[in-house]
Amino acid sequence: MILVRTLLIIFSLIVVSLSTLSPLVSEARAESSFTFAFAGDTGQYSGSFANSATSLQALPPGLTFFVYVGDITYNGTSNGFLPTGNEVLWCNFVKTNIQPNLGPNFPWIQVVGNHEDGNSTFAKDGYIDAFTSPNCLPKPAGIGFIPSTAGCPDASLYSGCYGREGYWDFPVDQPIARFIMIAGAEKVGNGTTTTGYNYCPLATCNNLNFDKHWNWLRGVIDTAKASGEWVIVFDHKPCLSPDLATSCEGNGTFNGHNPTAQLWNLFFSEGVDLVINGHAHVHARSKQLTCLGPTEPSSSSLNSVEYSPSCVADSGSDNVYSRGKGVVNVIDGVFSQEDGQINFTRPAASYFATAMSARPSPTVSPRVCCWVNGSPTDMNSGIGFGEVTVSATELSYTWQMSLETRFLGGQTPTFSDTFVIRNDQPGQSSTLFGGIGGFFTENWIISVATAAALSIPVIILRIRIAGRKHRQPLP
Numbered sequence: 001m002i003l004v005r006t007l008l009i010i011f012s013l014i015v016v017s018l019s020t021l022s023p024l025v026s027e028a029r030a031e032s033s034f035t036f037a038f039a040g041d042t043g044q045y046s047g048s049f050a051n052s053a054t055s056l057q058a059l060p061p062g063l064t065f066f067v068y069v070g071d072i073t074y075n076g077t078s079n080g081f082l083p084t085g086n087e088v089l090w091c092n093f094v095k096t097n098i099q100p101n102l103g104p105n106f107p108w109i110q111v112v113g114n115h116e117d118g119n120s121t122f123a124k125d126g127y128i129d130a131f132t133s134p135n136c137l138p139k140p141a142g143i144g145f146i147p148s149t150a151g152c153p154d155a156s157l158y159s160g161c162y163g164r165e166g167y168w169d170f171p172v173d174q175p176i177a178r179f180i181m182i183a184g185a186e187k188v189g190n191g192t193t194t195t196g197y198n199y200c201p202l203a204t205c206n207n208l209n210f211d212k213h214w215n216w217l218r219g220v221i222d223t224a225k226a227s228g229e230w231v232i233v234f235d236h237k238p239c240l241s242p243d244l245a246t247s248c249e250g251n252g253t254f255n256g257h258n259p260t261a262q263l264w265n266l267f268f269s270e271g272v273d274l275v276i277n278g279h280a281h282v283h284a285r286s287k288q289l290t291c292l293g294p295t296e297p298s299s300s301s302l303n304s305v306e307y308s309p310s311c312v313a314d315s316g317s318d319n320v321y322s323r324g325k326g327v328v329n330v331i332d333g334v335f336s337q338e339d340g341q342i343n344f345t346r347p348a349a350s351y352f353a354t355a356m357s358a359r360p361s362p363t364v365s366p367r368v369c370c371w372v373n374g375s376p377t378d379m380n381s382g383i384g385f386g387e388v389t390v391s392a393t394e395l396s397y398t399w400q401m402s403l404e405t406r407f408l409g410g411q412t413p414t415f416s417d418t419f420v421i422r423n424d425q426p427g428q429s430s431t432l433f434g435g436i437g438g439f440f441t442e443n444w445i446i447s448v449a450t451a452a453a454l455s456i457p458v459i460i461l462r463i464r465i466a467g468r469k470h471r472q473p474l475p
Contacts, residue, residue: 032174032392037400038067039335039385040113040236040278043074043125049093051336051383051403056097058402059385063102064170065143067179069278069332070113070236076125078115083124090126091136107140111181112163112188113236113278118154119189128163128188129156143168150216154188154195164188164197165213167220169229176392177232178224182217184235185249185260196251198259199266205254214266221270230395231272232388238277238331239264239297240289240305242349242371243340243357244364246280248297248305258299264292267327273421274395276386278333281340283384283399284355284371285417286329288314288321293347307350316353317373319419328421330397332386334358338405342369344376356415358383358405369406370415380414381406395421 037059042052059066073090076083098106110131118127132138139145139162146168147161155161164183169175183197202211224231239248239260250260267275268290291311298304313326321328333340338358343349344366355371358381362369368378382404389396399417 034064035389036065037387039332040069041071041333042336053097055335055402061101065107067109070111071115087126087130108137111234112183117188119187129159132159132163144172150213154190154193177230177390179232181234185237185251200259200262232274234276237279240348240351241280242352242355243280243282244343247302250299261296275329277331281333281337284331284352286352287312287316288326290326305348307347321421323423334383356381360406380404393423
């Protein structure tokens with residue numbers, strides 16, 4: 001009996017102490033929140049750096065990090081200069097304009113676009129590894145970046161896969177979100193080796209390299225979902241876009257399939273929460289989507305996307321989405337560029353809840369800037385960036401305009417865009433067993449304590465049985 005009492009006391013102390021600790025761990029994660037910003041497509045515009053400087057200076061204090069979603073600069077052959085060699089000058093320009101608000105060691109994260117891929121025939125405006133070199137804007141030390149295991153053979157030793165492919169969890173000590181950078185449909189070259197970054201299963205595209213990157217990405221998404229993290233993907237090129245010039249680029253057709261369309265099928269099937277792109281020189285925010293339409297978009301056609309209402313889980317008209325219902329896509333390619341326009345008759349536009357052109361004088365009928373809930377409309381518009389606040393239960397997005405480039409007057413509304421993705425909508429219910437399972441998954445310490453407590457009767461019973469056998473008289 002002394003042994004039994006001792007075991008009871010020990011296990012009781014374990015249950016009490018662990019049950020006391022568990023709420024502290026859960027509450028720390030639940031109360032954690034941070035804010036990051038992102039944008040794509042900037043550089044010299046119309047012979048001036050004014051737009052770029054304005055947006056850089058508009059980045060507010062308090063940001064945790066900033067992600068540049070490709071086409072970092074247009075200061076090479078796009079404007080009559082040498083294709084490379086201006087990267088450090090550009091990095092110094094960025095530092096000069098962000099440091100007054102954000103400090104000298106602010107985490108600036110860069111994702112490759114076609115203007116710095118070192119390979120494009122018509123758009124050599126730098127090389128990603130020069131932009132991420134130690135004397136430019138290198139990988140931030142504190143984000144815990146984990147490079148892709150699929151490999152980046154074109155990368156330099158100091159950059160590795162950074163800027164191309166990898167992920168980081170944040171906050172590092174109690175992660176609530178996983179951020180993944182990929183280089184979808186990019187061909188990145190260093191002058192000797194060129195790597196095509198496409199994502200497609202072997203059975204579909206019949207390409208071993210694509211399959212290797214596909215499996216890496218699927219694994220990174222799945223492990224984040226299993227741990228309850230938000231999954232946010234940064235990829236320069238979108239597949240769907242409401243602008244005039246952007247198609248679902250996939251570096252060609254492989255075994256009859258477009259790898260970028262297959263990449264989006266992966267986003268849908270694995271439950272990615274938010275995909276962030278640049279490339280198209282517009283701002284756009286999609287409806288919450290579950291597919292790309294009845295047919296797979298081709299790699300180079302601007303007219304291959306078909307709209308299907310069955311692909312829309314939530315129209316986004318109330319600016320509130322439910323987590324896990326589908327993918328929300330944000331395109332922010334107007335950090336300084338203002339030449340893009342909305343194609344209001346394009347079927348792909350119907351997949352978007354809102355879109356904006358920063359062009360001062362639109363030329364596409366009906367010559368207005370914006371698309372809101374299925375209708376063309378006109379208002380003041382401009383360049384800027386996206387800002388997202390992340391907590392364990394909500395993603396909250398706000399479009400931040402840094403400069404009005406289309407100004408119709410002080411009495412005219414100015415374009416704005418905000419939305420949230422929430423764990424649960426008010427009024428939603430969950431099943432009893434789903435709620436219990438989720439509780440024990442989230443509160444693993446209580447699970448251990450409960451298992452320990454439930455094992456006590458079994459241990460006591462075995463001790464008593466053993467004692468009785470020991471006391472039985474010999475025959």
